[in-house]
Amino acid sequence: MSVMSQDAKVVAPAATTGQALRLFAERRRSFWVVLSLLVLFTAWEIAGRVPISFAFPTFLDTLAAFFEMVGDGSMIRAFFLTLQPLVLGVAVSALLGIALGIVMGLSDRMEWLLAPVFIVLQAAPMAALVPLVTFVYGIGLVAKTLAVIMLALPVIVLNSYKAVRHVNPSLVDMCRSFQGNRRQQIFKIIIPDASPVLFAGLRLGVAAGFIGVMLAELLITPTGIGDLITYHRSVANYAHMYAAVAAIIAASTLTLAALQWFETNVMRPEKRRS
């Protein structure tokens, strides 16, 4: 990789702009990511201009609405409210979920005790349970946090458990043969070796957490981004409504990308070179 970028530097000054762009396109993933977004937004813009529905704004109108909402502070206030149950719920789910999953992966008895609960919870249509939460916990932060946990926890637990079960047994034997104790075995071998699947579960959990918080804000009481969506829909401000929806999708995507970055750079450094 480093050799390739070096000779790219040598070639680039002599080449024309077109050739440089082609070189860049061949070597950089970001070029394709930008291209993919460009295609999506162009299609959106065209669909909005047709228009496919009077309630479907163009991409540029949506973008303008987004900046307007950032400007008047309503978007920032909404995110502040939405992020509270989300961050709280995801943090609890991540810590509790990974801990429970690891315990279940290490002990057959804990697996038999806990796995059925989480398998049922994962299979259950959680949206149907969200209204029940309001009966017990009302409409405040606790109820919304619980909605996030209900969606995020099962997938994190089950993935963490699978991750630990699929750890290379030869590495565990290696640790034992060099007299590693149980704690070293868990922290130096099992968790790092399980981390790719652990992180896959965490990414699914975070995505589920976003679903949970949106369900809570749409089904329990309209607050935060959920309130923006509900309000702008009710007054037929469709560009603003779409801006709120797109903003939460973007937030979710960026969070997942950040998680991926953390995994490859902090947990598994060898994946940067391949």
Add this chain to the structure above:
Amino acid sequence: MSVQALSKDEFDPASVVTSDPVVRVETISKHYGTVEALRSIDLQFERGKLTTLLGPSGCGKTTLLKIIAGLVPATSGQIVVNGRAVTGPGPERAFVFQDFALMPWATVLRNVGFGLELKGLAAAERNRIARRYIEEVGLQGFEDKYPHELSGGMRQRVGIARAFAVNADVLLLDEPFSAVDEQNRRKFQEDLLRLVEMERKTFIFVTHSIEEAVYVSDRIVLLSPRPGRVSNIIDPRIDRTADPDDIRRDPGYLDVVEEIWQSLRHYAE
């Protein structure tokens, strides 16, 4: 180059002389459920020698090695190392794995020093020791590489350096070269002999390759399958000061290979 081997009917493992046993295997049996993997194995491993456990697949040679390592519990019998009965892994034994068992997320340096890391040695000290053994197995310059950047042969060198680094008396090698291609295998066998000479340790080596066993071993223990039993013990007594290529052409070497093949051939399907 003489060959001492007893014919099968008059063979008695207890009669094989071992002056200074570092590892004693005493009536070890192993059952997996109803399957009998090993039946009352009695063996002694001489200090400073390389002993090979050789046999067809299913003879329980890897199981026996893992029992000696303390990684697999025996159903009955005991393992005595340096005069003390052992029940689990210990600092006087180090294991080299068939599949290398390297941590893919750790560099060569950290992998080699991992045994010392588990013992709680400070980073500077364990890196100093690790570097020495990395050099000894011929991997200098690769300290900061990750295992996936190395060839199979180089990965196993890392596994061997890791086992050397903890300075155990006994090295247990489980088919260490089976995942290495033929050209590198020969080079590896020569390097192993050099390391045996240099390190003055006891080696217990598992292989299914007759040529490899005869080429590297001071003593070969032949195991027969289903259940695994000791069927013969052979001391190849090969003059290892000779050139490796001459050894492989030597009639004495070829005779031992042939003799072992004759005693194992009826197990081949």
